[in-house]
Amino acid sequence: MNTSIVIALPKIEDAKKIRTVLNRYGFTVAAVCNSGANALASISELDGGVLLCGYHLQDMYYRDLLDYMPDYFEMLLMASRGVISEAPTSILCVGMPLKVGDLVNTVSMMLSQIERRWKKDKKKPKQRSWKEQNYISNAKMLLMERNHLSEDDAYRYIQKCSMDSGTNMVETAQMVLMLLYDSV
Template sequence: MSSIVIALPKIEDGKKIRTILSRYGFPAASVCSTGSHALAKMSELDCGILICGYRLCDMSYSELADCLPDYFELLLLASSRVINDMPQSVLSLEMPLKARDLVNTVDMMLNQIERRQRRRKKKPKARSAKEQNYISNAKMLLMQRNHLSEEEAFRYIQKSSMNSGTNMVETAQMVLMLMLDEIE
């Protein structure tokens, strides 16, 4: 689940933002006034958003952004003068803050994070060298014994895997065992 960490120089401002967010159903995990405390809190969480000010007592937003974990997004709260001098890649909201803008931006960011996580979960895991070796050996055996092309052998393993409800590595292992048992 995504979390929200708020890091602003004045802890009272952070608490006000947390109140606004919680009123709209976005629970903030932590409110802090230093970048180091924000980084420590983020390291305990799975993913989320860091809402921070331009300058904290121990570091600026850019130093904090450089240390930001990959699984966190940054939302900068700053004056219009600061925002105008900022790169386009930094997502920011102008101070003084409108609650509607904050809630809509946080909602959009959390939706993006959730979509990214779903895509990452759908992505198949990379096979180890050992697993890849099983598939390659089974393909070679099928190519030699059944006179199949490499693509046909791969498709055979893939189709057998789908039909039996096992993964391709297990199917390749079964093909190897069956064919090697016939030789003995």
């Protein structure tokens, strides 16, 4: 997945200046806009990333935008110290007037965290549906009944056959069920 940066500020000229700064430091900005609706539209077309936004856009405040933002995007609020002190702790903030080093380091850190989270989520085994789990359970039961295996041994047998044949466990369980039912 590609991480992207979207900038939403009330003055489009300011957003373009920040895009130029980020481009200079090697970041690619996917969209620049001055309204929350445009920011959300841009975000919906992207895999994930960071939304840099101001306190108040043309059509909504940052808190409204946060409510509508998908989980795969993080917000970086650029605002005055007073606004930052009232911001929720879930939002990272950069104080105005903006320091280029702070902005670049914060965006870099946020993009790295998002990448790490994606890699971690990718490593998690996906949950099997009820139907898929049922195939495996039925195949285990049949192996336990017919071959007098324990539940652990039946599971390991399906797992080993799955690895040996290069198919996933659900397909292997379906093959075991077909083979054992055909032999009846």
